[in-house]
Amino acid sequence: AQKVTQAQTEISVVEKEDVTLDCVYETRDTTYYLFWYKQPPSGELVFLIRRNSFDEQNEISGRYSWNFQKSTSSFNFTITASQVVDSAVYFCALKVGNAGNMLTFGGGTRLMVKP
């Protein structure tokens, strides 16, 4: 069975601070995909990034960066110079290779960025 753990249920930072959201996953499959989704106050979940298990290269997209480490089964998400608009619930998710498009989501981390 697959499992995704986001130990931080809520994080509060002041604007311009850097913040890292942790994600730890469990799976016995060697082929899998990891994702981050953002759920803003409006409610819908928005796809941010996908990583496959064979690509441990870290990725940067603007103020967002992701650190994938298979050795620790982690896929952490860092927001640099946070902004109020980053306030949302962030979900980490896992899909194993033969599971169609079925995602297992973590419990989410609520990020509050204060001005």
Added chain:
Amino acid sequence: DAGVIQSPRHEVTEMGQEVTLRCKPISGHNSLFWYRQTMMRGLELLIYFNNNVPIDDSGMPEDRFSAKMPNASFSTLKIQPSEPRDSAVYFCASSLALIYTGELFFGEGSRLTVL
């Protein structure tokens, strides 16, 4: 382009009543998912359709829940009879099954309150 459209956005009903939630996936997407989000249990996959056929309904809580997808552009999730513990936000998501990207496109959700 229209995204995933869900209705109603909000539903308040009394225990024992029938509830029907509706979803229109993105045109051309052939996979459809129903998720339920609660504070206690997070995001749970209820059922997954591929080409209008239910592939995995193991997440459906009990017989009171049923889902249908009569055609590629419409799906319903029905709860009969509803109970207070069914109160949650129900999300519909769609994706392209054959060109797997892992990116699910979510609707804005239907917030159900059962009194």
